[in-house]
Amino acid sequence: MYMIESKGGAISCMLLALLFLGTWPAIMTLTERRGRLPQHTYLDYTITNLLAAVIIAVTLGQIGPSRPNFITQLSQDNWQSVMFAMAGGIVLSLGNLATQYAWAFVGLSVTEVITASTTVVIGTTLNYFLDDRINRAEVLFPGVACFLIAVCFGSAVHKSNAADNKSKLQGFKRLKNDSQQTTSSFQIETGPADSGLAKGKAKEGTAAYLIELEKQRAIKVFGKSTIIGLAITFFAGICFSLFSPAFNLATNDQWHTLKHGVPKLNVYTAFFYFSISAFVLALILNIRFLYWPILGLPKSSFRAYLNDWNGRGWSFLAGFLCGFGNGLQFMGGQAAGYAAADAVQALPLVSTFWGILLFGEYRRSSRRTYVLLISMLFMFIVAVAVLMASSGHRK
Template sequence: MRKMIEAGWRTVSPNSVNGADDPLINVVGSGDSDQSKLVFCDFIVCIESEKMYMIESKGGAIACMLLALLFLGTWPAIMTLTERRGRLPQHTYLDYTITNLLAAVIIAFTLGQIGPSRPNFITQLSQDNWQSVMFAMAGGIVLSLGNLATQYAWAFVGLSVTEVVTSSITVVIGTTLNYFLDDRINRAEILFPGAACFLIAVCFGSAVHKSNAADNKSKLQNFNRLNNIHNYLETTSSFQIETNHANSGLGKEKAKEGTAAFLIELEKQRAIKVFGKSTIIGLAITFFAGICFSMFSPAFNLATNDQWHTLKHGVPKLSVYTAFFYFSISAFVIALILNIRFLYWPVLGLPRSSFKAYLNDWNGRGWSFLAGFLCGFGNGLQFMGGQAAGYAAADAVQALPLVSTFWGILLFGEYRRSSRRTYVLLISMLFMFIVAVAVLMASSGHRK
């Protein structure tokens, strides 16, 4: 290969002194070239040695974080969509876990096979690195438990509030742990004010939920004075409803978003019934999910950087791609076990199902597969950015409520026809998230 390239270069540039090592053609092989001036130096591939440089610059890390933010903010909206259309969350989550694992496999056998100085993915599978593997798998387990909990929390407290609370808990706890694990490579004077912004956002998020719940209660009470809700649920069969109470949003056409009729019809169609149940249940599930989410990134950090020196001398640290593979394997296994259990012994009043019923349920399966891919690639991008710029800064992707709230308003009609107080709190919450994202990304460091 080198002889062919050198012969071709001699023909094109006969006056070249260095031949195939001329920096005009080989920026990697030439010792005279300054690679730091190249904009995309992190992605240069040296064909001869079959090496690819990992993401190392702050710009590359931030690009990964922003893309991860989009993916991780979109997949919860897709999962919520299927639940609101009546698909059992057990069925949806089983589909999701398949493509979530597949995303990790794709990353491992592509990017993981062309690592720079470390052994590639296949080589690391046979190395004595079980200590780091255990950390990676522990991270996958807690992430899977958190994701499983949130799909039930979405029904009780809504997509936006669930993502706000869980993300804020993740940042407050997880960012602090990652900062010290990463030997303080992130700028503390910027990082922790950013974490404080997330904490303020969770307060606004709780207030938004309380205000919006009061708005919905008022709508339903006004409607109940004109109709019996329970009889209404029994006699109507779809969003096509007939009544003359225009103030309640009812008519011969589809119920308007944000009205009492819309809330009642949504309750009838969705898989998880929430009327008459305490929102404390939803908030408890949400806080449990947040605690789980706050642990997965520090565990992954330990898996890839071995800060506790658990590996034997001379054993290479896990690459981010290999660690992500083990991480996803454990997440898949725990999700498979729990969801099959929930098929036959459901929780929160869901109907009983079976594995055969799951296999025959194709309603919304494509959406569930898409959600798994988005989450899988989103997590992978987050870890790639964290390995380069510090996992504490990578927690900026926990601002995913910015994306989730957009989808919640656009797709599900959340906060439609709410009170002015709710809108003020909602805008304040989103503003604090925007500030938090900017501050956390500004704290990005550089791992040596």
Template sequence: MFVVESKAGAIACMLLALIFLGTWPALMTLLERRGRLPQHTYLDYTLTNFLAAIIIALTFGEIGGSTPEKPNFIAQLSQDNWPSALFAMGGGVVLSLGNLSTQYAWALVGLSVTEVICACITVVIGSTLNYFLDDKMNRADVLFPGVSCFLIAVGLGSAVHSSNAADNKEKLQGAGYSTTLKDAITNEELKNLESGNKTPEKAKAGTAEFLLDIENRRAIKVFGKSSILGLLITFFAGICFSLFSPAFNLATNDQWHTLKEGVPHLVVYTAFFYFSMSCFAVALVLNITFLYRPMLGAPRSSFKAYLNDWNGRGWAFLAGFLCGFGNGLQFMGGQAAGYAAADAVQALPLVSTFWGILLFGEYWKSSRRTYVLLSGMLFMFIVAVGVLMASSGHRK
């Protein structure tokens, strides 16, 4: 079994996880804005997300010999370790609920703001829990200032959203549209948009026409829906995310002594397999349900329609692999250097915001106030990720 033991190796795992976990939401958002139903995308995503866990378990979890203290993945599947396995599966359930919620939050409040708020809640609650579960192995004088940076970033993220929403409203009104981000587009305006009477052949990012063009093509219509609903969904997702890492910590280190005497702790790869299996099961049940009873006004679908929908399926599969390998790397680094330090990967809004600006035209042609707030938010994330990684300890 391959084990990450050095601090440098743990930090390398965290950095790779940061890139992967910051990229997969951008791919999911891209497909939704191109009109693909989120239920279809998430079903594809969850298949490869689980496949990534199986690949990790059968490769890293089977490298080298198996010992009684640290058995390989397959050897451990037959052991009496169900209390720890249940903790791992509980972590997978809350992660699945969080990921599912963010699908709709991305549409309502944007990729960048959703990731910022979720990441900050995850760090503030999750890192604190992990610090105490790991018997304070991380340096408190470094860790908690890093957590404070995340907390400041969530305030800045909320301010960025408010400022950007006001900018978009002003753009729409200034262009002569009666619609705003809180009012539904009229049928006449949609006809004008489709016929090209008011929209150029390719609307420039950041313009009112660009905003309306996105609304016309996307799977989840957001005009006429309150951004407050999006923020509530975002906070719910953040709370779910804050619990999955502590649950995984309990699964691999058994701080509550739930295992029978002589039974070895779950290794990362076995715990990650159980974690991903429950995540897959919850996602499968809920998304098949949402095919027939969609949320937030998304179009109704069917399992047959899902199977026949190959538009963007490759991107959805890639998103699942990125998330699966990202989570696996986060846990590998956390087992070596402390799960509180591994929460540095929650600086993924650094990556998501980059993709949001590059792919989706977020914040283009915004006000100076929005740009100042956005710069401050990103700066706080850069500081936070450096500080949290610097708090890394070494598990005995």
């Protein structure tokens, strides 16, 4: 099997994982905003997510002089470590499933900030002690503190942006009522800059744009409490904070559960079992959600899913990006410590870029929202740099 030997190689894996893991949520959000049911999207995503793990296992897990390789370990008596790997896959699958709904309620950028920060605060602390403190605590924990500050900024951004949107919609409603006294609202040539009522496609960030988006998207959010979105988001963050420590236990056996003489699971075998359990759980839950949907989504069926090719290619791409991103994160973590590998939880830097570029998030928002958004991103930049600087080297 192929092993990352250098600190530079480990950091390269983390940076590439950061790009992949920050991009796939934007793709999933894109399909939902275009009206594709999240159950359909997630079923496609989970297929290629598993396929990515299989590709990594049968290639990198088989090449190189290091032993034991992937195929050899499938027949070894290592079920205790396999259980840890599969537990990690289960909580990751739950977290990913929850965030798919949270993106609609809270927005891509803030959802990723809160989940990533929760992951770092809880998960990185657990990994630090599991890794026998190979990361420098005097560097690591200030980075964790930066993430904790960022989650506070993220919550404030969400609250401020929600207030901005509410104000836009109220202004739009007043303007529409006034216009109906003299002419049809569909004949209005001009209006206030933030109303979006000018002829043509609604401008991003305007009230008209928000209304058009609500009509088109799969998950309807108007009239729903923001508490629902935040609750889903924090639940996802707690799930994410547990999957990396579980994977750490699977590959390093800190609790000495394996029998004497049985080799520890290599990162590729652990990732294979990890992805198998994530796939099975996602399959069960999403097939159930087809027939008994949540959050007011329309019912579907397995036949309807098979016939839904609108956005399927994007969903497959999201699964590949997430699968390869997780694999790279674990490869880097095995070499430099899983606490440092949690630096990929700075993926909101990438997701926010896509959110602003593709979806116009925070367009025409208040100055207060922009100040909070910049503060949040600044803390993330500091946090990822500090976490990577804490990298150690596993003996």
